[in-house]
Amino acid sequence: MTARIYQKPKHAMQSGKAHTDEWVLEFEQSQARFADPLMGWTGTGDTQSQVRLTFPDKAAARSYAEKYGIPARVFATPPKRLKLQAYADNFR
Template sequence: MYAKIYRPRPSAMSSGRAKTHHWILEFESEEPHSIDPLTGNAISTDTREQIRMTFDTLDEAVSYAKTNDIPHRVHGSKDSKRIPRSYSENFAFNRKLPWTH
C-alpha cells in the first residue's frame, strides 16, 4: 500500500489560500470499494485510508514515511502566480478591458 504525499489545492470557488501551506500524507486503498445495498454508500474494510496526517514541510512528510518504512509517492503541486491588485484598480481610466454592469 502506497502513501500519497501532496499539498492541497485551494478551492475553485474562492480565491482564498487557507489550509494550502502544509503537506498531507494519505494512504491509497488497495482494495476496491463495494456498494452497501442498504444505503448505497461506498464501503471498504481497509481502515488505513481514513488516516490523514499533516506536516509543515515536504521533508518532514518524506522523512516520516522513510523512518516508518512506508512506500510513498510525492505528488507535486505548482503554485499559481497571483497578481496583487487593489479594489480601486477596477475603476481605473486606463483599464484594458471595458467594465460595465
C-alpha cells in the same frame, strides 16, 4: 500500503491562503469500494484510506514515511498562475 504526499491546494471557495502551505500524507486505497446491499452506501474494508496526516513541510512528510517504512510518492505542486484582468476587459 502506498501513500502519496502532496501540498493542499486552495479550493474555489477560498479567497485567502490559509492552510495552503501544509503537506498531506494520504494512503491510497488497497481495496475496491463496494455497495452495501441493504442501505446502498459505498463501503470498504480498508481503514488506512481514511487516514490523512498533515505536516508543515515536504521534508517532514518524507521523513515520517521513511521512518515507518511507508512507500510514498511525492506529487509536485503545480505552479500558480496569476490571471491579470481589468474590469474593462469584460466589455471588449
